[in-house]
Amino acid sequence: MEIIxxxxxxxxxxxxxxxxxxxxYGLNYLIPNGLAMIASSSNIKINEEILRQxxxxxxxxxxxxxxxxxxxxxxVLTIPAKVGENGKLFGxxxxxxxxxxxxxxxxxxxxxxISMKDxxxxxxxxxxxxxxxxxxxxxxxxxxxxxx
Numbered sequence: 242m243e244i245i246x247x248x249x250x251x252x253x254x255x256x257x258x259x260x261x262x263x264x265x266y267g268l269n270y271l272i273p274n275g276l277a278m279i280a281s282s283s284n285i286k287i288n289e290e291i292l293r294q295x296x297x298x299x300x301x302x303x304x305x306x307x308x309x310x311x312x313x314x315x316x317v318l319t320i321p322a323k324v325g326e327n328g329k330l331f332g333x334x335x336x337x338x339x340x341x342x343x344x345x346x347x348x349x350x351x352x353x354x355i356s357m358k359d360x361x362x363x364x365x366x367x368x369x370x371x372x373x374x375x376x377x378x379x380x381x382x383x384x385x386x387x388x389x
Contacts (some may be wrong), residue, residue, distance in 0.1 A: 242261070245278050317383045318384035340352040
């Protein structure tokens, strides 16, 4: 079945994309939760008109995302963490801590925009995370976990 996404859905698509999904996924999850609507001919026409109107706004948002990208792409973030005797962390480093460090730098980035290969980092060292600023702008960010 074809549906039109109302919101960004991870691993499926972005808002206003027309995607094909299995009937059960669309009818039992996406549509009842308000994430999508059925792609009828009238809904597709409405969606195309919305996209035309938003195109100018989206280009401005993308330009702002490019500015943020240039500001953070070559910076190495330092995240202090409490460490035990053998270099193992008490707790772990998460995307929330990365978002907090980026906010201190003056960048308004939410934790859901950041993805790491390891969900929770539990050792000292240098790691890389990806920050998705826009659907077309993804920035690799290097961060170092140090004893603090």
